[in-house]
Amino acid sequence: MGYAIAEAALEAGHDVVLISGPVNVDPPRGARVISILTSDEIYDAVHQHVRDCDVLVMCAAVADYKPQNVSATKIKKRDASLSVELVPTRDILSSLQNKDRQFLVIGFAAETNDVEANARNKLQTKHCDIIVANDVSSAHSGMESDQNEVTIFFRNGETKKISRAPKKNIARELVKIFSNTREKRLTKKM
Numbered sequence: 001m002g003y004a005i006a007e008a009a010l011e012a013g014h015d016v017v018l019i020s021g022p023v024n025v026d027p028p029r030g031a032r033v034i035s036i037l038t039s040d041e042i043y044d045a046v047h048q049h050v051r052d053c054d055v056l057v058m059c060a061a062v063a064d065y066k067p068q069n070v071s072a073t074k075i076k077k078r079d080a081s082l083s084v085e086l087v088p089t090r091d092i093l094s095s096l097q098n099k100d101r102q103f104l105v106i107g108f109a110a111e112t113n114d115v116e117a118n119a120r121n122k123l124q125t126k127h128c129d130i131i132v133a134n135d136v137s138s139a140h141s142g143m144e145s146d147q148n149e150v151t152i153f154f155r156n157g158e159t160k161k162i163s164r165a166p167k168k169n170i171a172r173e174l175v176k177i178f179s180n181t182r183e184k185r186l187t188k189k190m
Contacts, residue, residue, distance in 0.1 A: 001171065003018070005059065006031050007028035007168070009175050010028050011175075016028070018032065019034045020033060020034070020035060020060070040089075050103065053103050054103055063089055064089060066089050067084050067085070094126055104181060106132065107126055111134070111137075113137070116133070116151070129181065130152060130154055132151075132153075146167055148164070149161075149165070150162050
């Protein structure tokens with residue numbers, strides 16, 4: 001979905017910085033690609049580039065936890081069980097300034113249950129301007145599918161649904177919504 005949004009933004013004439021982990025999709029032509037491997041790298045890259053953006057779209061499925069210790073060498077198989085202790089990753093959305101920020105923050109909520117409640121909670125607690133939620137429990141939309149369907153939650157309480165469609169179509173509609181929201185915000189400040 002992130003690559004589809006980046007491509008739609010480029011088609012609409014926007015400059016795009018695409019921060020991405022390893023994927024099996026070619027990046028859209030014209031995007032400035034920042035390659036990352038870890039949650040810490042994406043955290044640092046977002047904070048480095050957010051100062052120069054008008055709209056920040058956070059749709060990467062960053063893991064909520066990471067191993068506390070990482071082995072530099074292969075851990076050999078043994079007869080005993082092995083436990084891996086996990087620690088929370090840094091929360092990128094929560095770390096962004098909320099007061100007087102000049103950029104729009106779009107978060108994504110990939111949910112398997114209680115989609116609306118979880119999305120509305122994330123909208124408030126993560127200080128997003130918009131949350132795009134999708135139910136990823138179905139194999140027919142969301143991750144690992146060329147199709148998606150989403151519900152968009154706005155800070156003012158408004159919602160908008162986009163029915164199941166190819167991700168490229170949904171991305172074009174999302175970019176229009178993001179641009180319109182940004183324009184409305186700028187108009188209010190004048």
